[in-house]
Amino acid sequence: MLNLAEPTRPGWYDFIEDHLDLILIDHAHLEKRAASTALSMVFRYTGREGVPRQLGEVVQEEMEHFTRMLDILEERDVELRRLEPAPYAKELVAAIRPEEPHKFLDKLLVAGLIEARSCERFSILGEHVDDDGLAAFYRELFEAEANHYTLYTGLARRHFPQQEVENRLDExxxxxxxxxxxGCEIPRLHSW
Ligand SMILES: [Fe+2]
Ligand SMILES: [Fe+2]
Known part of the structure; x- marks a missing residue:
């Protein structure tokens, strides 16, 4: 349902387990970036049907996730410090074609795939973290990010022919x- 070409490798959680606070900081930054991506699309594609309303709602939800991450960090006495991100997002953004309307399609699909991967990772965290409150939070986020995946790919299907969307989504x-x-050697939410 999430259209990921490969699932997360089985050893990923073991790899990040001892760096959970780092993952939480990374996650807070990620929510902020997700809000920023959605907001920049509201600016850029205001005239596209569905974009201002639907992505406006995504901005609000991602900012709510961000402030909840701030609460979680505060409870754990962890400072939101700057962190070198995994190369993941940068690599994906590099795949966005520069000319319109391809750019619009690629931006929607890249945002959707990032949501899908985050969603998959949140489900792993929800299953494994050794903290009931945090596990419940991740199970809740799993659902929210799955909805965002559906929303971004839904917008793509609304504005582009079905076959073009499927082909590009697969690529x-x-x-x-x-x-x-x-980004295989640093423990991040989007590391291998
Ligand atoms: Fe989010
Ligand atoms: Fe999201």
Whole structure:
């Protein structure tokens, strides 16, 4: 349902387990970036049907996730410090074609794939973290990010022919896996 070309490797949670606070900081930054991506699309594609309303709602939800992450960090006495991000998003953004209307399609699909991968990772965290409150939070986020995935791909299908969307989604899904693998040695939400 999430259109990921490959699932997360089985050892990922073991790899990040000892760095949970780092993952939480990374996650807070990620929510902020998700809001920023949606907002920039509201600016750029205001005239496209569905964009201002639907992505406006995404901006609000991502900012709510961001402030909830701030609460979680505060409870754990962890400072929101700057963190070098995984190369993941940068690698994916590099795959966005520069000319319109391809750019619009690619932006929607890349945003959708990032939501899908986050969603998959949140489900892993929801299953494994050794903190009931945090586990429940991740299970809740799983649903929210799955809805965002559906929303972004739904907008793509609304504005572009079905076959074009499926073909490009398939191409970008393979690029998404390579982007994950590019950040293999640092523990991040989007590391391999
Ligand atoms: Fe979010
Ligand atoms: Fe999201």
């Amino acid at each position: 970008l899904a393979h690029i998404e896996v390579e982007a994950l693998k590019a």
